[in-house]
Amino acid sequence: MTVIFVTASVFLLLCASVCGKMKHNLRRTSVQHHKHGTPLFKKMLDQTKTHQVKSDHLLRVDDHDFTMRPAFAGPAVPVGVDVQVESLDSISEVDMDFTMTLYLRHYWKDERLSFPSKTNKSMTFDGRLVKKIWVPDVFFVHSKRSFIHDTTTENIMIRVYPDGHVLYSLSFRVTVTSACNMDFSRFPLDTQTCTLELESYAYTDEDLMLYWKSGDESLSTDDKISLSQFLIQKFHTTSRLAFYSSTGWYNRLYINFSLRRHIFFFLLQTYFPATLMVMLSWVSFWIDRRAVPARVSLGITTVLTMSTIITGVNASMPRVSYIKAVDIYLWVSFVFVFLSVLEYAVINYLTTVHDGTDRKSKEKPLPCTCDISHSRTMVLDEAYSKPDTNGLAGYTQAPVSSEEAADKQDHVSLVNEATGAKKKTLRGFRIIQNTHAIDAYSRMIFPGAFIFFNLIYWCVYC
Numbered sequence: 001m002t003v004i005f006v007t008a009s010v011f012l013l014l015c016a017s018v019c020g021k022m023k024h025n026l027r028r029t030s031v032q033h034h035k036h037g038t039p040l041f042k043k044m045l046d047q048t049k050t051h052q053v054k055s056d057h058l059l060r061v062d063d064h065d066f067t068m069r070p071a072f073a074g075p076a077v078p079v080g081v082d083v084q085v086e087s088l089d090s091i092s093e094v095d096m097d098f099t100m101t102l103y104l105r106h107y108w109k110d111e112r113l114s115f116p117s118k119t120n121k122s123m124t125f126d127g128r129l130v131k132k133i134w135v136p137d138v139f140f141v142h143s144k145r146s147f148i149h150d151t152t153t154e155n156i157m158i159r160v161y162p163d164g165h166v167l168y169s170l171s172f173r174v175t176v177t178s179a180c181n182m183d184f185s186r187f188p189l190d191t192q193t194c195t196l197e198l199e200s201y202a203y204t205d206e207d208l209m210l211y212w213k214s215g216d217e218s219l220s221t222d223d224k225i226s227l228s229q230f231l232i233q234k235f236h237t238t239s240r241l242a243f244y245s246s247t248g249w250y251n252r253l254y255i256n257f258s259l260r261r262h263i264f265f266f267l268l269q270t271y272f273p274a275t276l277m278v279m280l281s282w283v284s285f286w287i288d289r290r291a292v293p294a295r296v297s298l299g300i301t302t303v304l305t306m307s308t309i310i311t312g313v314n315a316s317m318p319r320v321s322y323i324k325a326v327d328i329y330l331w332v333s334f335v336f337v338f339l340s341v342l343e344y345a346v347i348n349y350l351t352t353v354h355d356g357t358d359r360k361s362k363e364k365p366l367p368c369t370c371d372i373s374h375s376r377t378m379v380l381d382e383a384y385s386k387p388d389t390n391g392l393a394g395y396t397q398a399p400v401s402s403e404e405a406a407d408k409q410d411h412v413s414l415v416n417e418a419t420g421a422k423k424k425t426l427r428g429f430r431i432i433q434n435t436h437a438i439d440a441y442s443r444m445i446f447p448g449a450f451i452f453f454n455l456i457y458w459c460v461y462c
Contacts, residue, residue, distance in 0.1 A: 066134045069207060070110040076206055079136045080107035080213030081198065081253055085221040091192075091230060091259065094318050096182050097144060098194055106136050106168040107213055114164035122167075127156030135168055136208060141197035141242075141252065142178040184317065187324045188266040189461045191233075196255040199242060203250075210251040212237050219255060230259040270326060274309055274333040277302045278450055281340035285443045289347050289435050299341035306334045325461050332457075336450055343442055347435045354435075 070077050082105050089099035113133065115123075140146055149155045159167040180194035200208045212218040219237050226232070235257045242252040281302040284295045310330045317324070 066112070066132065069134055069203065070108070070112065076209040077108055077203075078209045078211065079138075079200075080211060080218075081105070081138070082107075082213045082218035083220070083255060085219070085225065085235065085255075087222065088225050088227060088232065088257075091194075091227060093182065093184070093187075094316065096178075096180055096318065098180055100196065103169065104138075104198075106138065107165070108136065108168075109163070109165045110134060111164040113160050113166060115160070115162055117162040120162055122159050122161045125158045125160070127154040127158075129158050130156060130168075133158075133166075136210075137201045137203065138198055138210070139201050141199050184320055184324050185322055186461060187317070187326055188261050188263060188270075189325055191258060191260045192230075193256060193258050198253040198255075199250050204248045205241060205251050206248075208251070210239070210253055212239060212253060227259070229262055229265065231262060233258040233260055266326070270309065270313055271329065274306065274330055277305050277309070278333045278336045281337045282443070282446055284340055284344055285439045285446070289344075289351055289439070292348065295344045299337075299344060302337045303334075303341060306330070306337050310334065329457060332453055336446065340442075340446065343438065347438055350438075351435050 084103040084105075086101040086103060089101060091098045110133070157167075157169045159169075161167075180192070182190075182192050182194075184190060198210065200210060216237055219235055221235050235255065238254040238256060240252060240254075241249045243249050281299065284298050287295050287298070289295075310327075313326055313330065
């Protein structure tokens with residue numbers, strides 16, 4: 001037993017000595033490879049740990065007072081501006097505003113930021129440097145809301161050149177209201193012109209001169225910009241001076257763009273339904289006048305439908321104090337529908353009067369002739385001709401004086417004149433009393449008048 005224990009101990013010692021020699025050899029080999037510069041084990045230098053000059057020291061930010069503009073007490077600082085419109089998000093007729101996403105860039109020269117450079121390359125910084133140097137205080141006139149995008153960080157970039165020129169770029173999403181004064185007198189066949197205005201808040205034209213860096217080329221747009229209700233016709237830039245009585249004159253830059261409204265949507269949603277309602281009201285002219293429920297229900301349905309269309313259009317529009325083009329069309333269509341209902345009311349009234357007259361004439365008793373004798377004496381005068389007197393056989397002729405004959409003749413002439421006038425009056429009212437004629441004329445007058453109105457309307461507004 002002791003022999004076995006001794007043998008195991010010797011075996012373990014031999015194994016330990018062999019392993020120690022192998023580790024020593026491996027360590028020695030790795031050290032030799034490191035000395036000879038083997039690429040596999042060569043350690044790369046960390047460039048981030050090398051000494052770098054701080055931006056504050058390079059730009060000498062602490063050596064100057066950047067609360068004052070460049071060339072303070074000297075000439076005005078020229079600040080060039082260019083804009084890249086990324087998207088035109090929405091146009092609101094009710095609020096009279098628009099939402100636009102754009103990139104705004106400023107260019108100016110500040111010799112306090114110049115730095116030595118052998119390669120003449122610029123240095124680029126993020127938004128953390130903005131709080132340490134002077135930047136133009138440009139704002140959007142008449143703006144409701146504006147903010148800088150901060151996903152995933154503030155979208156601000158500053159690029160400084162060795163000679164002191166500065167490029168300051170930032171991204172804004174701007175909502176402007178009063179800058180877009182919309183005129184809806186031709187709605188929905190209108191064209192709107194909206195304006196975005198830029199201006200310095202504190203510096204007048206004697207301290208800061210805003211200008212478009214490259215004229216109209218300073219404004220660039222994305223070709224894919226589109227709106228659902230409008231066609232963007234053109235973008236252009238202008239500039240002028242703005243005066244404030246309390247502070248003075250300021251340079252103001254304008255971004256102008258024209259929008260033309262698409263008419264197809266309103267043709268389907270407004271004009272076409274209104275036209276159908278007017279045409280539907282004409283169907284009552286072909287319905288029998290005695291079918292009171294059919295004609296009344298048709299007229300009321302068309303009137304209520306037109307009222308609903310008018311209410312729906314005005315609900316999506318601002319409450320302006322003038323008449324819009326769509327109002328003219330809808331209200332004229334409403335008048336046509338209302339007149340068709342009124343036409344049946346007239347027909348129904350005349351029919352009722354005519355039926356009452358016929359009923360009274362049928363119920364009136366005939367005069368009794370039982371007590372009239374067969375032998376009569378007629379008074380004849382010169383007003384009757386000989387054939388008339390020959391036909392009056394069985395009647396005796398009484399003598400008539402000349403005065404009575406004259407009176408009789410005047411009476412007969414007056415009766416003839418009254419009868420002629422009554423015939424003319426009856427002839428004039430014959431069309432009114434004939435309800436079928438009223439419907440017949442309405443079938444031609446109503447469509448003809450509506451077609452004439454449409455020709456004038458579309459010629460004027462298109």
